[in-house]
Amino acid sequence: MKAALVGTDGTLLHEARRATGRERGADAVVETILAFAADLRAHGEEHLGESAVAAGVAVPGIVDAEKGIAVYAANLGWRDVPLRALLGERLGVPVALGHDVRTGGLAEGRIGAGRGADRFLFVPLGTGIAGAIGIAGAIEAGAHGDAGEIGHIVVRPDGPDCSCGQRGCLETLASAAAVTRAWAAASGDPGADAADCAKAVESGDPAAVRVWQDAIDALAAGLVTALTLLDPGTLIIGGGLAEAGETLFTPLRAAVEERVTFQKLPLIVPAALGDTAGCLGAGLLAWDLLSTEVSA
Numbered sequence: 001m002k003a004a005l006v007g008t009d010g011t012l013l014h015e016a017r018r019a020t021g022r023e024r025g026a027d028a029v030v031e032t033i034l035a036f037a038a039d040l041r042a043h044g045e046e047h048l049g050e051s052a053v054a055a056g057v058a059v060p061g062i063v064d065a066e067k068g069i070a071v072y073a074a075n076l077g078w079r080d081v082p083l084r085a086l087l088g089e090r091l092g093v094p095v096a097l098g099h100d101v102r103t104g105g106l107a108e109g110r111i112g113a114g115r116g117a118d119r120f121l122f123v124p125l126g127t128g129i130a131g132a133i134g135i136a137g138a139i140e141a142g143a144h145g146d147a148g149e150i151g152h153i154v155v156r157p158d159g160p161d162c163s164c165g166q167r168g169c170l171e172t173l174a175s176a177a178a179v180t181r182a183w184a185a186a187s188g189d190p191g192a193d194a195a196d197c198a199k200a201v202e203s204g205d206p207a208a209v210r211v212w213q214d215a216i217d218a219l220a221a222g223l224v225t226a227l228t229l230l231d232p233g234t235l236i237i238g239g240g241l242a243e244a245g246e247t248l249f250t251p252l253r254a255a256v257e258e259r260v261t262f263q264k265l266p267l268i269v270p271a272a273l274g275d276t277a278g279c280l281g282a283g284l285l286a287w288d289l290l291s292t293e294v295s296a
Helices: 026-047 083-091 100-111 176-187 194-202 206-230 240-244 246-259 274-295
Strands: 002-006 012-017 055-059 062-064 069-073 078-081 095-099 119-124 132-135 138-140 234-238 267-270
Touching (some): 002 026, 002 274, 012 274, 026 055, 055 083, 055 100, 062 095, 069 083, 100 119, 100 138, 100 234, 100 274, 176 194, 194 206, 194 246, 206 246, 234 240, 240 246, 246 267
Parallel strands (some): 055 095
Antiparallel strands (some): 062 069, 119 132
16 A cells, blocks of 8 residues: 655655555455554644645555546455445545546656646556556546456457456456466576566567567557547556666557558657556545635
8 A cells, every 4th residue: 555645736745655465355355554644644644734635545446536446356255335425434534535547647747757748548457457547637537437348359369368257358368467477487487577578678688678668569559549539639658668768669659650540640759657557646636626616
């Protein structure tokens, strides 16, 4: 878990981390979140001279932001947790709840790599692949809260099985986890990961180049589908795979450019905020909530 105190302009004032402790069960994770938030508020009172006036929390899985409920998260084992109400009771301040990827996308779009972009798409490449659609400084959640799940665009119908029930989804081919699996198999080293593959690419290893290019081809195909539907001005790529820098971005830009026809090519840039994006985005959700309450 990562937490932060965030100023009105998005400045990171203090940051802290704690183990999620998911092996202790869903109820224990929720209690850890509540205690962490209370300790963070106390830190602000003691070291910054004032208490937090609102809170934002970003969680994975299915989120009903409007009702403030963390509906489901497979890796945390919870269902229908009224997280906004629980945090509000513990802290005594207004609370905003958001989806982790969309919250990180909000921060990248507003104060990170997409600053100033009216339309952007944020795509983190990690264990899976998700997306956040930015429109005029806000994130489009969709009618059912599922907008941006581009990791489940089918790019190779005969490809690997996906946990969603389809085959050949983008995240089965181009996520950091997918590259890790492919490189571990190709290198014969079960402990090898995507970062090792990137290093091997940089040293000219032909097997690594094949694995890497295969992932980039799949990623470019999925991104061009997204560009066709959304027409963003800026495409922000984050997550673990983006840490490879130009080893990823140079061939990816070329692969996307080769595939576009009538589509306008967006600016393709690396994410700027790293793993603080979620904390900063949660802070922005909290400030947005206060602004809405004041205007109402």
